Amino acid sequence: MILSFMPVRSSLEDLERIQLQGLRWTVQHAYHNSPFYRQRLDAAGVTPDDMRSLDDLRRLPFTTADDLQAGYPFPLRAVPFEKIVRIHASSGTTGKRKVLCYTQKDIDDWATMFARCFEMAGLTRQDRVQIAVGYGLWTAGVGFQLGCERFGAMAVPVGPANTDIHCQMLVDLQSSVFCATASMALLMAEEIERRGLRDQIALKKIIFGAERHSRSMRQRIQAITGVEHMFDIPGLTELYGPGTGLECMAHQGIHYWADYYILEILDPETLEPVPAGELGEMVVTTLRKEASPLIRYRTRDLTRLIPEPCPCGNPLPRHDHILGRSDDMFIFRAVNIYPGQIDHVLSQIPGAGSEYQVHLHHREDGRDVMILKVERAQGWPAERDQALKETIESEIRRQILVRCTVQVVDYGTLPRTERKTKRVFDHRIKEI
Numbered sequence: 001m002i003l004s005f006m007p008v009r010s011s012l013e014d015l016e017r018i019q020l021q022g023l024r025w026t027v028q029h030a031y032h033n034s035p036f037y038r039q040r041l042d043a044a045g046v047t048p049d050d051m052r053s054l055d056d057l058r059r060l061p062f063t064t065a066d067d068l069q070a071g072y073p074f075p076l077r078a079v080p081f082e083k084i085v086r087i088h089a090s091s092g093t094t095g096k097r098k099v100l101c102y103t104q105k106d107i108d109d110w111a112t113m114f115a116r117c118f119e120m121a122g123l124t125r126q127d128r129v130q131i132a133v134g135y136g137l138w139t140a141g142v143g144f145q146l147g148c149e150r151f152g153a154m155a156v157p158v159g160p161a162n163t164d165i166h167c168q169m170l171v172d173l174q175s176s177v178f179c180a181t182a183s184m185a186l187l188m189a190e191e192i193e194r195r196g197l198r199d200q201i202a203l204k205k206i207i208f209g210a211e212r213h214s215r216s217m218r219q220r221i222q223a224i225t226g227v228e229h230m231f232d233i234p235g236l237t238e239l240y241g242p243g244t245g246l247e248c249m250a251h252q253g254i255h256y257w258a259d260y261y262i263l264e265i266l267d268p269e270t271l272e273p274v275p276a277g278e279l280g281e282m283v284v285t286t287l288r289k290e291a292s293p294l295i296r297y298r299t300r301d302l303t304r305l306i307p308e309p310c311p312c313g314n315p316l317p318r319h320d321h322i323l324g325r326s327d328d329m330f331i332f333r334a335v336n337i338y339p340g341q342i343d344h345v346l347s348q349i350p351g352a353g354s355e356y357q358v359h360l361h362h363r364e365d366g367r368d369v370m371i372l373k374v375e376r377a378q379g380w381p382a383e384r385d386q387a388l389k390e391t392i393e394s395e396i397r398r399q400i401l402v403r404c405t406v407q408v409v410d411y412g413t414l415p416r417t418e419r420k421t422k423r424v425f426d427h428r429i430k431e432i
Contacts, residue, residue, distance in 0.1 A: 005116040005151070007259050011315065016054060018259045022287025024051045027060070030293045034078035036071055037295060057262065057285065062271070063297045068098045068238070076292040077101055084291055089137040090237035090336055097137070100237055101291035107146070109288055113257050114147020114243030120314070121205060121231050122249060123153055123177060130156040130175035132166060132184050133334075139241025140334075144179045144207075147243055153177075160184070163191045174202040181334040182208045182217060186366040189224040198226060209233035209242055217366040232321055238297055239284050245319070250311040253318035261286045263319065264296070265305050268326035276307040281326045282319070300327045330424050332360060332370050335402050339423045342372070345395050351380040351388045355414040362428035370404040372396065378411045 007014075028048035030037035041047070044061040051057075068075040075098070077084075085104050089097040102110075123129070129148045135141035141159055148155040156175050158166055166188055169175060178185065185208050192198055206227050218230055229249060234256070235242030245256035256263055265280035266273055274280040282299040302325060306318040325331075329338050339358070346352040353375035361369050374392060376382065385408040392406045 003152070005112055005119050006314070007316075015258050015317075019262055019287060020051075020054055022259075023054065023057060023262065023285065024048065026285065026287055026289070026293050026295065027051050029290070030076075030078055030295060034076055034293070036067065036076055037078070037293070040295075054262075057264070057296070060285070060296050062283070063295055065098060065238075065298075065300070068100075069096055072096050073099050074101060075099070076294070078293055079103055079291050087137075088139045088142075088237055088241060090139075098237060103290040105288075106240070106290055109260065110143065110240040110243060111146040111150040113240065113260060114143055115151040116257065117207075117231075117233060117243050117246040118147055118151040118153065120246045120248050120255060121177075121207060121229070123151065123205070125152040127153040127177050128156055128173055128175045129153050129177040129179060130158055130166070130169055130173070132158055132160060132178065132180035132188070134160050139235065139237050143235070143241040143243050163188060167191060167195060167197060170201045170203060171197060176202050177205045177207065178203055179207045182221075183333055183367060184208075185221050185230075186217060189221045190365075193224045198224075204228050206230045207233055207246075209235050220366060234322060236284075236299055236301075238292075238294060238299070239286065240289070247321075248310060248312040248314060252310060253306040253320050255310070255314055255316045255318050258317050260288060261294075263305075263317075265303065265319070268300075268302075274304075276305045279304050279323065300325050300329060302326055328424060330358070330360065330426060332402055333368060335400065337400060337402070341400055342396070342423075345399050346374065346392070349388070349391055349395060351377050351384060352392060353377045353380075353411055356423065357414060358424045360424070360426045360428050368428060370402065371407060372404045373407045373409055373414065375411050375414055376408050380411075382410075 031041050031048050040061050046059050050059060083103050084101045086102045086107060087099050089099045131141055131144045133140035133144060141157065145155050145157050156169055156173055158169055180188065185206050192201065203225055204227055206221065209232055222230060232247040232254060233242050234245050234254060239261060244261065245254045247254050262285040264273060264283040266283050268281040279302055282301045282303055284294055284297050284299060286294045301322045303320045303322055306320060310318055329336055342356060342358065346356060355375040357373045359371040359373065363369060376385065389406045389408050393404060396402065396404050
């Protein structure tokens with residue numbers, strides 16, 4: 001007997017009933033157990049008893065990343081500390097990370113959602129899943145492993161190790177599924193080609209997420225490795241982590257688990273719903289999350305709903321791939337970065353001015369590169385530029401965990417404006 005993790009019934013009527021039940025529970029739970037939400041709901045003049053239909057969702061206030069930072073280190077907490085069994089964190093706008101709490105039920109729900117992803121990808125218990133994403137505070141590695149163990153396939157938890165170890169595991173363990181960022185998948189594909197390993201490995205599927213990638217990048221990975229399918233997986237630490245949906249084998253969008261959260265697509269300026277099929281910001285409300293429930297959380301990710309039935313036959317709703325951001329955060333090599341983090345690093349370095357620009361480029365080989373132009377501080381000697389460049393590159397790597405190339409420019413070179421200065425210039429190919 002094959003165990004299925006999909007909902008037993010998932011017609012529109014069934015989902016709406018589950019969502020209304022979950023919405024009522026979440027609002028009541030948050031109102032009575034989270035001081036943050038109690039204050040926010042009282043200010044909006046909304047009580048749990050007001051949730052009579054799904055239309056009442058629009059009466060609820062929004063939650064933002066700033067709210068998580070203001071409540072650091074345990075924002076939105078709605079359970080006693082003794083019920084919290086884990087925390088995970090992602091980048092914040094300055095030095096502080098967004099920390100989210102999990103109860104055991106939250107962990108179990110996350111594992112079930114992730115197992116559902118593996119089921120949708122057509123895995124079996126005979127598959128061997130090599131995990132090449134980060135462990136630790138990040139939700140990525142442990143999320144993939146949780147789902148793998150719940151599903152019942154063999155987890156190979158290598159993490160973001162060097163290519164030698166990954167190649168050895170692919171050959172020796174005959175891993176059939178590889179989980180990584182798109183950049184890592186491309187790096188490994190090229191390494192497999194360079195070493196002539198294609199005939200020695202058993203790779204059939206690749207699951208990747210955490211960064212946008214072009215169709216040409218996918219085609220190159222598939223051409224080199226010969227894998228049958230590649231799947232995009234969304235991931236947001238605030239919403240459990242990766243595993244809250246998956247691209248199916250029809251490869252026409254991402255099915256999301258509407259029985260675990262409500263997804264709204266709103267105009268980021270007016271915060272009103274956009275028609276199905278139009279681009280807007282993802283806003284999520286959890287239906288079962290205990291430790292850190294989310295009520296209308298603005299993810300800032302841009303996508304669109306896909307209203308047509310999916311050719312794969314699964315009735316769960318779909319959204320498109322993540323197509324961009326509605327704020328100034330950008331994603332580089334799977335790391336969420338805010339300009340405020342770069343401000344924070346530069347402010348600590350003697351000789352670095354306050355003005356800078358980030359230029360992101362997508363090379364023909366599929367890799368992303370970051371060039372950071374930084375003004376030399378007024379009066380700082382130009383002959384010390386090389387040392388300043390190396391210091392900034394080192395501190396960016398140490399504090400933000402990415403590599404960049406720094407170009408030191410003369411004081412006053414970068415433009416000034418009375419309006420908000422544009423800091424980030426994303427020149428990467430965006431295929432929508």
